[in-house]
Amino acid sequence: xxxxxxxxxxxxxxxxxxxxxxxxxxxxxxxxxxxxxxxxxxxxxxxxxxxxxxxxxxxxxxxxxxxxxxxxxxxxxxxxxxxxx
Amino acid sequence: xxxxxxxxxxxxxxxxxxxxxxxxxxxxxxxxxxxxxxxxxxxxxxxxxxxxxxxxxxxxxxxxxxxxxxxxxxxxxxxxxxxxxxxxxxxxxxxxxxxxxxxxxxxxxxxxxxxxxxxxxxxxxxxxxxxxxxxxxxxxxxxxxxxxxxxxxxxxxxxxxxxxxxxxxxxxxxxxxxxxxxxxxxxxxxxxxxxxxxxxxxxxxxxxxxxxxxxxxxxxxxxxxxxxxxxxxxxxxxxxxxxxxxxxxxxxxxxxxxxxxxxxxxxxxxxxxxxxxxxxxxxxxxxxxxxxxxxxxxxxxxxxxxxxxxxxxxxxxxxxxxxxxxxxxxxxxxxxxxxxxxxxxxxxxxxxxxxxxxxxxxxxxxxxxxxxxxxxxxxxxxxxxxxxxxxxxxxxxxxxxxxx
Numbered sequence: 001x002x003x004x005x006x007x008x009x010x011x012x013x014x015x016x017x018x019x020x021x022x023x024x025x026x027x028x029x030x031x032x033x034x035x036x037x038x039x040x041x042x043x044x045x046x047x048x049x050x051x052x053x054x055x056x057x058x059x060x061x062x063x064x065x066x067x068x069x070x071x072x073x074x075x076x077x078x079x080x081x082x083x084x085x
Numbered sequence: 086x087x088x089x090x091x092x093x094x095x096x097x098x099x100x101x102x103x104x105x106x107x108x109x110x111x112x113x114x115x116x117x118x119x120x121x122x123x124x125x126x127x128x129x130x131x132x133x134x135x136x137x138x139x140x141x142x143x144x145x146x147x148x149x150x151x152x153x154x155x156x157x158x159x160x161x162x163x164x165x166x167x168x169x170x171x172x173x174x175x176x177x178x179x180x181x182x183x184x185x186x187x188x189x190x191x192x193x194x195x196x197x198x199x200x201x202x203x204x205x206x207x208x209x210x211x212x213x214x215x216x217x218x219x220x221x222x223x224x225x226x227x228x229x230x231x232x233x234x235x236x237x238x239x240x241x242x243x244x245x246x247x248x249x250x251x252x253x254x255x256x257x258x259x260x261x262x263x264x265x266x267x268x269x270x271x272x273x274x275x276x277x278x279x280x281x282x283x284x285x286x287x288x289x290x291x292x293x294x295x296x297x298x299x300x301x302x303x304x305x306x307x308x309x310x311x312x313x314x315x316x317x318x319x320x321x322x323x324x325x326x327x328x329x330x331x332x333x334x335x336x337x338x339x340x341x342x343x344x345x346x347x348x349x350x351x352x353x354x355x356x357x358x359x360x361x362x363x364x365x366x367x368x369x370x371x372x373x374x375x376x377x378x379x380x381x382x383x384x385x386x387x388x389x390x391x392x393x394x395x396x397x398x399x400x401x402x403x404x405x406x407x408x409x410x411x412x413x414x415x416x417x418x419x420x421x422x423x424x425x426x427x428x429x430x431x432x433x434x435x436x437x438x439x440x441x442x443x444x445x446x447x448x449x450x451x452x453x454x455x456x457x458x459x460x461x462x463x464x465x466x467x468x469x470x471x472x473x474x475x476x477x478x479x480x481x482x483x484x485x486x487x488x489x
Contacts, residue, residue, distance in 0.1 A: 040335040047332060047344055056347040057355050060196040065340045072337065 027083060034080045038073060045069040088302050095302070098227040099310020100234070100317065105369035106186035107179060107276030107433075108318045109362065110336075110426045113345060115269045116325025117336040118262070124253035124319055126270040130277025131315035133470040135307050136463045137278065137441070140448050141287030142303035146295040148453040152287045153383040155453055156443050164443075169384050171439045172280045173377055178429035179279060180373040181412035184210070185422030186366030189339045193359045200419050207413025210370045214405055215395055226368025233365050235346065235357040236320040242349040243327040250323055264484040271478040272427050274470065275434035277318070281376040283444075288379045300457065321345070339423045374412075378405035428482075435478040437471035 045066055052062040108127075115123040141152055148155060157165040188202035259266035286307075295303070324345045329336060336342060342362075346354035382389035382401040395402040416422065445468060448459040 036333070037335065037337070039333050040337070043332045043334045044341055044344070047328075047334065047348070051344060051347050054351065056351040057343065061193060061340075061343070061355070064196065068338055068340050 031080065031083055034076055034083065038076045038080070041069045041072045041076065045073075088299075091299075091302050092305050094224055094227075095306030096310045096313065097231065098224065099306065100227075100231060100313045102227045102230050102368060102372070103311065103314025104230070104233040104236070104317050104321070104361070104365045105276075106182045106362075106366045106422070106426045107279065107430045108273075109186075109321055109342070109365065110339070110423055111269065111272045111276045111430055112318045112321035113325045113329075113342050114336045114427065115273055116322035117329035117334055118269065119259065119266060120326040120330045121250050121253040121323060122257060122259070123266070123269055123273060124250055124322060125256040126273040127277060127315055127318050127322065128254050129470055130274040131311050131318075133274070133467055134278045134282055135311040136467050137283040137444070138286050138311060139304055139307035140444060140459065140463065140467075141283040142290045142295065142307060143300060143457055144448065144453065145287045145290035146297055146299045146303060147455060147457050149291065149296075150453065151291050151379065151383045152284055152444065152447075153380050154386075155447055157384050157386070159447055159450065159453070160443060165384055168440050168443055169380060171436045172284065172380055175429065175433050175436050176279075176281050176373050176377050176380075177408055177412060178425065178432065179281065180370060180377065180408060181415040181420075182422060182426040182429050183366040183370035183373060184409075184412050185416045185420075185425060186339075187363050187370065188416055189422055190359050190363030190366065193340075193343060193362070199422065200417050203413050203416035206367070206370070206416075207409050210367070210374055211406060211409045213371060214374060214409075215402070226364070226371055229364045230368050232357060233317050233361045235350070235354075235361060236317055236324055239346045239349045239354060240320040240323040240327070243324060245323040245327055250319065264481060267477050268431060268481040268484070271434040271474050271481055272430040274474045275430035275432070275437075275478070277315070278437060278470070278474070279430075279433055280436075280440045281373045284380060285372050285376040288376070288383070297457075324349070337423075338421075370409075370412075374405045374409050377408045378402070431478055431482050434474040435482065436475075438475050441467055441471040 048057065048062050048065045048069070051057045052059065057065075112127065115126070144150060144152060144155060150158070153165070153169070156168065184203060184206050185199065187206045188199035191197070191202040191206070192199040290299070290303070325336065325342075328334075328345050328348045329341075334341065334344075343355050343358040346358040348354070350357065378401050379389060381387075381404045382398070387400045388398045389401040415425075445459065445464055447453060449464065451458055
């Protein structure tokens with residue numbers, strides 16, 4: 001089959017190193033991720049409200065999504081507050 | 086049935102049946118988080134699944150064996166238990182994801198929480214399998230699944246830069262969020278290379294009594310059908326990149342995803358998203374429930390077939406009944422369908438070598454395939470993608486779990 005010619009080890013090693021390097025569990029990294037999540041839900045709420053105004057999404061859907069955004073924002077802000085303590 | 090009609094139906098099945106909870110969720114999340122950058126993962130998955138589907142069809146046409154049947158015969162019951170358990174477990178989680186997808190579509194349409202829809206959806210899936218035959222299940226779901234082409238319309242309406250999408254077919258390294266990037270990559274590959282697709286296809290070829298004259302049809306259906314299906318997944322990723330990535334929106338919940346079509350297509354976009362999600366997941370749920378039953382029944386040599394009456398294949402019927410019931414219960418508990426879907430896809434990638442390596446051994450055995458054994462290119466492509474996806478999954482899944 002010619003499979004013995006394939007040598008995936010160097011690629012596997014690079015990917016593993018990259019993953020380990022990229023996983024970044026530091027406080028700064030966590031704070032950056034939380035900030036990103038906060039911005040994401042704020043943008044979701046803005047887009048939902050804009051599309052509701054255009055009549056592109058039903059009222060019930062917009063209500064549920066805005067509610068979800070509010071919950072997620074609250075959770076994210078609590079996590080950020082705990083992180084900064 | 087004429088071969089041209091077979092090809093046409095096969096292509097419809099490939100396009101309409103490709104998108105389901107897994108490919109929709111992973112493509113939308115990847116597009117939102119990394120723009121077009123992960124298009125290559127869809128392409129890699131499509132190449133791999135096209136090869137695997139072709140192999141499943143070829144095995145059925147030449148040897149008249151389904152995959153589990155041939156595996157049990159070739160490797161013995163004890164060895165066969167390993168891929169059997171692995172595929173059944175992963176398929177069960179994917180089945181629950183699909184039921185969750187339909188339930189979420191119903192939540193979007195009615196406002197009633199998805200948990201309450203789970204028993205209704207599970208019952209509807211079970212009733213359709215109980216009452217109808219294989220052909221109706223497969224072709225009906227795929228025909229309706231053509232509604233998912235709306236994602237292509239949406240991506241075009243958003244003026245997606247096709248040159249950038251094309252350039253992303255070449256893999257590139259992430260600038261940040263390495264763990265998330267690779268986790269998303271393996272989830273996309275897992276969603277594309279779901280074992281249920283080629284197991285189900287192989288069982289279908291046996292039910293339709295394919296012979297060697299179908300080898301050409303099989304190549305066209307598997308190659309073109311999967312490629313066209315892959316385009317729909319790329320369209321989802323591109324749409325998510327245009328709508329979400331440009332606004333800094335990450336997809337953390339299913340509720341966000343309809344915005345992807347509502348933005349370019351307005352109210353109809355929302356309605357067609359709900360229809361796409363519901364139909365695609367419902368079709369996939371039917372196929373996966375059947376595939377679990379096929380796998381167990383064929384593996385243990387029980388009587389099986391969707392075209393025979395349930396009481397004539399009682400154990401086969403019992404297997405899909407139990408699978409649907411348990412999957413419905415899992416969604417009813419309120420588990421997050423998006424998280425379940427993404428992790429099911431990553432686990433699928435993790436389990437790929439277990440399902441793929443025995444298949445490759447079988448596909449190189451002249452006792453089953455005669456002169457139609459695998460070409461080395463097919464062996465190398467499938468083995469490389471499966472093993473790499475598994476290795477990345479081994480590293481990325483724990484990192485993602487720790488991160489979240």
